[in-house]
Amino acid sequence: MGIETENQIIEKDMRDLALKLLTNHEVDVIIGYTKGTIPLSSSPIMITKPEEVDKLVWNNLCYVNLAKYLVPRIPQLVDPEKGNLKIGIIAKGCVGRALIHLAVENQIDLENIKIIGIPCNGIINRKKIEKEVGEKEILEVYASGDNIIVKGKNFEQKYAFDQYINELCKVCKVKTPPSIPDLMNSCMGECQEISSVEDSFSDLDEFEAKSSKEKWDYIKTTLETCTRCYACREACPMCYCNLCFVDQNKPVWFSKTTDLPDIIVFHLIRAMHLAGRCVACGACSSVCPMGIDLNLITRKLEKIVKERYNFTSGLNKEKLPPMMSFSMKDTEDFMLEED
Amino acid sequence: MPNPYIPVLTTVKSIVSENKVNDIKTIELEFKKEEDYNNFAYIPGQFAEISLIGKGECPIGIASSPTEEGSIKFTIKKMGEVTSGFHNCEIGDTVGVRGPCGNGWPIEDMKGKNIVVIGGGFAFSTLRSLVIYLLDETHRQDYKDITVIYGNRDSGEVLYRDVLEDWKKRNDINVVLTIDREEEGWIEKVGFVAPIVKEVGPSADNAVAVVCGPPIMIKTTIAVLEELKFTPEQILNSLEMRMKCGIGKCGRCNIGNKYVCVDGPVFSLAELKKLPSEY
Amino acid sequence: MDQKILMKNEIGKFYIELAEDYNFYAPVNEKGIITFKKVLNSGGIVLDYLNSKVPPKEILFPKMEVLFEYKLDGKEVEIEDRKDLNEKNIIFGIRPCDAHSFILLENFFGLGDTPDEIFLKKRQNTTLIGIGCNTPRTTCFCTSIEGHPFNKVDFDIFLVDLGEKYLLEAVSDKGRELVKKFSWLKDAKKDDLKQAERLSKEAEEAIVTKLDLSHIDKVLDPNFDHPIWKEISEICVGCGTCSFLCPTCTCFDVIDETNQYNNKGRRVRIWDTCQFCLYTLHTSGHNPRDSCIERCRNRIMHKFSYYPENYNVLGCVGCGRCVQLCPVNNDLRSIIQKINQIENKKKEAEKISA
Numbered sequence: 001m002g003i004e005t006e007n008q009i010i011e012k013d014m015r016d017l018a019l020k021l022l023t024n025h026e027v028d029v030i031i032g033y034t035k036g037t038i039p040l041s042s043s044p045i046m047i048t049k050p051e052e053v054d055k056l057v058w059n060n061l062c063y064v065n066l067a068k069y070l071v072p073r074i075p076q077l078v079d080p081e082k083g084n085l086k087i088g089i090i091a092k093g094c095v096g097r098a099l100i101h102l103a104v105e106n107q108i109d110l111e112n113i114k115i116i117g118i119p120c121n122g123i124i125n126r127k128k129i130e131k132e133v134g135e136k137e138i139l140e141v142y143a144s145g146d147n148i149i150v151k152g153k154n155f156e157q158k159y160a161f162d163q164y165i166n167e168l169c170k171v172c173k174v175k176t177p178p179s180i181p182d183l184m185n186s187c188m189g190e191c192q193e194i195s196s197v198e199d200s201f202s203d204l205d206e207f208e209a210k211s212s213k214e215k216w217d218y219i220k221t222t223l224e225t226c227t228r229c230y231a232c233r234e235a236c237p238m239c240y241c242n243l244c245f246v247d248q249n250k251p252v253w254f255s256k257t258t259d260l261p262d263i264i265v266f267h268l269i270r271a272m273h274l275a276g277r278c279v280a281c282g283a284c285s286s287v288c289p290m291g292i293d294l295n296l297i298t299r300k301l302e303k304i305v306k307e308r309y310n311f312t313s314g315l316n317k318e319k320l321p322p323m324m325s326f327s328m329k330d331t332e333d334f335m336l337e338e339d
Numbered sequence: 340m341p342n343p344y345i346p347v348l349t350t351v352k353s354i355v356s357e358n359k360v361n362d363i364k365t366i367e368l369e370f371k372k373e374e375d376y377n378n379f380a381y382i383p384g385q386f387a388e389i390s391l392i393g394k395g396e397c398p399i400g401i402a403s404s405p406t407e408e409g410s411i412k413f414t415i416k417k418m419g420e421v422t423s424g425f426h427n428c429e430i431g432d433t434v435g436v437r438g439p440c441g442n443g444w445p446i447e448d449m450k451g452k453n454i455v456v457i458g459g460g461f462a463f464s465t466l467r468s469l470v471i472y473l474l475d476e477t478h479r480q481d482y483k484d485i486t487v488i489y490g491n492r493d494s495g496e497v498l499y500r501d502v503l504e505d506w507k508k509r510n511d512i513n514v515v516l517t518i519d520r521e522e523e524g525w526i527e528k529v530g531f532v533a534p535i536v537k538e539v540g541p542s543a544d545n546a547v548a549v550v551c552g553p554p555i556m557i558k559t560t561i562a563v564l565e566e567l568k569f570t571p572e573q574i575l576n577s578l579e580m581r582m583k584c585g586i587g588k589c590g591r592c593n594i595g596n597k598y599v600c601v602d603g604p605v606f607s608l609a610e611l612k613k614l615p616s617e618y
Numbered sequence: 619m620d621q622k623i624l625m626k627n628e629i630g631k632f633y634i635e636l637a638e639d640y641n642f643y644a645p646v647n648e649k650g651i652i653t654f655k656k657v658l659n660s661g662g663i664v665l666d667y668l669n670s671k672v673p674p675k676e677i678l679f680p681k682m683e684v685l686f687e688y689k690l691d692g693k694e695v696e697i698e699d700r701k702d703l704n705e706k707n708i709i710f711g712i713r714p715c716d717a718h719s720f721i722l723l724e725n726f727f728g729l730g731d732t733p734d735e736i737f738l739k740k741r742q743n744t745t746l747i748g749i750g751c752n753t754p755r756t757t758c759f760c761t762s763i764e765g766h767p768f769n770k771v772d773f774d775i776f777l778v779d780l781g782e783k784y785l786l787e788a789v790s791d792k793g794r795e796l797v798k799k800f801s802w803l804k805d806a807k808k809d810d811l812k813q814a815e816r817l818s819k820e821a822e823e824a825i826v827t828k829l830d831l832s833h834i835d836k837v838l839d840p841n842f843d844h845p846i847w848k849e850i851s852e853i854c855v856g857c858g859t860c861s862f863l864c865p866t867c868t869c870f871d872v873i874d875e876t877n878q879y880n881n882k883g884r885r886v887r888i889w890d891t892c893q894f895c896l897y898t899l900h901t902s903g904h905n906p907r908d909s910c911i912e913r914c915r916n917r918i919m920h921k922f923s924y925y926p927e928n929y930n931v932l933g934c935v936g937c938g939r940c941v942q943l944c945p946v947n948n949d950l951r952s953i954i955q956k957i958n959q960i961e962n963k964k965k966e967a968e969k970i971s972a
Contacts, residue, residue, distance in 0.1 A: 036947045037941070037947060037949040037951070037952060038756075038757060038942060038949075041947045043853065043946060043947035043948070044853045044946055045853070046853070064946055069853075073895060073909075074908060074909040131650035131651075134650075135664070135666060135668050136668075137668060137753070225648075225649070225651065227672065227681060227862050227863075227889070228888070228889070229857050229859045229863075230857050231855075231858070231859050233857070234855040234856055234857040235857070235945055249419060249420055250419060250420060255873065256873065256888055257873070257888050259682065286945075287857075287859075289859050289863060289945075290651065290672075291649075341735065342685070342699050342700060342735055342736060343733070343735055344686060344872075344885065345697055346697075348695060348697070392688050392695045392697070392874065393688065393874055394876075395874050396872065396874075396885075419901055429693075431693050432693050433693055433695040435697075554904070579900065580900075581897075581899065581900055583872050584870075586734075587729065587730050587732070588726075588734050588870075589869060589870050589871070589890070590868065590869030590870070590890070593920070595919075595927075596923075596924040596925075596927040615842055615919070617898075617906040617907055617912065617916070618906050
């Protein structure tokens with residue numbers, strides 16, 4: 001079936017479930033996506049009334065990782081009288097993984113959360129489409145059959161869906177949220193039992209074949225347009241630190257300027273802080289106003305973590321991530337490796 | 340016109356510790372060039388952006404009065420990187436100064452009035468500047484009664500002891516010191532600033548109250564002053580805000596359509612009530 | 619006559635004559651993104667574009683700017699001022715909304731007893747050559763802030779794309795002086811002027827976003843504590859995209875950077891934003907704008923209430939970048955509509971209860 005038919009089914013199931021949860025007061029608020037006000041976008045939305053469920057959409061442009069809204073610095077989803085609100089959250093696979101990982105890191109309590117699982121069929125790569133269309137305004141984007149149709153005032157273009165979704169979506173192995181064995185009531189809709197993934201990481205072959213200099217040049221050209229707006233950090237559910245390392249001033253670890261060395265250091269250190277924690281949702285790349293594709297760095301880190309620790313984040317509530325745990329069996333020969 | 344971000348250079352003349360725990364020091368600076376000193380014409384209540392070039396810059400209220408010629412003084416509490424740097428300064432070090440910034444206490448409008456100076460803790464530094472200015476022989480006759488009420492957590496925190504001693508010896512100023520709790524050897528008053536202000540009971544008639552201190556002290560003191568019939572126009576406050584450039588350009592100290600570093604830091608209570616409560 | 623014709627294939631000639639004396643900034647396509655860069659030849663100049671992501675404020679108010687340099691020698695310090703502020707600049711091919719932003723930036727940097735000489739000197743030495751918007755975007759709303767896609771009043775020289783050629787008009791005295799140098803420019807004909815007028819009308823009609831900003835400050839001021847701010851800021855994640863990519867945002871942070879090995883350094887300013895939680899954080903730990911609600915509200919109040927109070931003109935140019943680039947699509951146009959409706963909803967509630 002075509003993508004748009006898939007989306008219609010996902011949307012209907014999602015809305016039915018949301019309606020049931022709100023009508024029965026099983027949740028106080030549902031965090032989901034609504035249609036964006038401009039093409040190639042969607043907007044997170046928080047609905048509290050059953051009559052609002054028709055605002056929820058699923059349209060391959062739902063790139064924000066909604067788990068972010070559960071770990072703000074100042075608690076928002078709290079009612080002065082009721083206390084913590086009961087939350088329902090529309091979860092594609094990576095959002096589900098983020099929720100589990102945040103629970104592992106003791107940032108959220110899954111007992112208060114209903115995970116409304118949906119089978120994600122991919123997120124459109126906004127920046128790739130914008131770049132290909134060039135300096136013409138896009139007025140409409142929708143899926144049709146196996147294609148993405150992009151329309152403007154004097155043009156209409158067709159892009160193969162499989163080619164124009166995010167790079168991370170192309171190799172995604174966890175399209176529906178993992179179920180949580182001891183909290184079966186919290187996973188509704190489409191969830192899957194999954195404890196590990198098999199991944200050949202063959203999409204990295206081209207990058208890994210590059211020489212050191214070519215890899216370094218790639219990183220430099222990718223990152224040099226960064227404006228240090230931190231949209232990537234704010235969109236990432238795993239970046240919930242009260243004081244980010246770049247903002248520390250006792251001592252000042254790294255500079256905040258847009259000099260290339262400072263930019264590179266920010267992104268690489270942030271990537272290191274995400275090793276074993278990143279859930280490969282691609283929100284960081286989707287939200288970057290300059291269209292910087294951080295996915296390759298993310299993917300490479302995921303491969304290293306998988307190879308060395310046989311760990312994939314966000315699948316198992318009981319398993320500690322490698323950077324938060326130590327085992328005598330951890331191999332250390334990578335310290336002696338020559339690259 | 341010159342680059343407004345470039346400081347003039349001064350040399351550290353002296354560093355004096357002001358409190359027992361040694362985290363508040365007064366640093367005295369001498370301008371390297373005389374013309375810079377002459378150009379730095381300030382009034383009490385203003386502040387300056389002082390820098391340790393290479394470390395950073397911070398806004399500090401000027402503790403010296405313009406009547407204390409030859410040098411300028413700043414009282415600095417050790418809080419972060421730059422302030423710690425100042426604490427570790429040595430005599431002869433170079434310090435950058437940009438200023439004077441801000442509007443200062445309205446010494447012209449205060450003429451002919453009774454002045455009630457109320458300070459709490461470390462915020463007393465610009466009040467030192469104000470009182471020394473008011474007491475100076477060239478100005479004393481322009482002002483009527485002067486009352487100073489200065490409170491601290493304990494006796495070790497009282498700043499400017501030498502200056503306070505001088506004031507107490509005079510008969511044209513009433514100085515009331517207080518600390519929060521009884522202490523052996525402390526013969527002055529005991530109690531928080533607000534109840535002491537109530538006890539002293541300054542008259543609101545033809546008076547101006549100048550209040551500086553931590554937020555809770557300001558709040559309680561203003562309540563007492565209002566009981567004593569002080570109008571919002573008669574109560575002046577020096578606002579603490581996050582500041583960076585000191586010239587109204589970086590945006591940090593922006594509240595409503597005002598910039599605290601340019602339109603303040605001195606505001607009357609009447610003016611503060613008109614601003615959004617984001618301070 | 620002030621109106622000339624510049625053929626599209628004459629841009630190179632135009633550039634060469636100017637590049638000798640001016641730093642020539644123009645829109646170029648870099649990795650698929652339109653950016654304003656100092657060009658070394660006219661080949662890469664793109665004038666047929668929607669708009670850049672990073673606004674041209676970046677040319678005179680860069681993301682990172684040196685305030686001064688210094689040398690540390692024991693207890694002594696030597697300070698070196700900027701030496702490049704007298705260089706002459708041409709900013710070529712910007713849109714009327716961005717040109718208007720330079721007026722707003724000048725207002726701001728020039729205010730008070732201590733104007734920002736760094737920006738103002740560069741601005742004085744800069745000539746603005748702009749181009750009208752034949753195809754405004756659906757997110758453009760310059761007409762709502764008393765602007766127009768063919769507004770030439772903020773430029774020194776204004777171009778209109780007539781297809782094969784540009785209508786070139788000197789607008790200011792500075793512009794007229796410059797155009798005199800190009801004696802080879804032919805005069806524009808009546809038909810050219812008619813075509814430009816027609817394009818201007820079409821562009822105005824193509825603006826679909828119309829916001830009612832006539833009384834926005836009157837609605838904002840009494841509703842500072844209105845619960846609608848919670849709704850408006852609900853999905854905001856607190857990044858700096860809207861501020862950094864706004865042509866009129868100017869907040870900055872100041873940092874000293876010293877090279878420990880040769881004791882030389884520089885004091886720089888970098889873009890900062892009221893949307894970051896650290897922006898108003900006091901050393902004592904107190905934060906007057908502790909949550910997204912206050913910070914989101916502050917940005918809107920600043921553009922539509924505080925700035926107009928100081929300068930009698932709205933602090934927004936209607937370029938629509940914040941709408942295009944907000945990571946969570948927190949659309950400014952929806953925000954303005956919600957705010958305008960506060961008064962309507964109040965009146966309805968009064969009618970019902972009456």
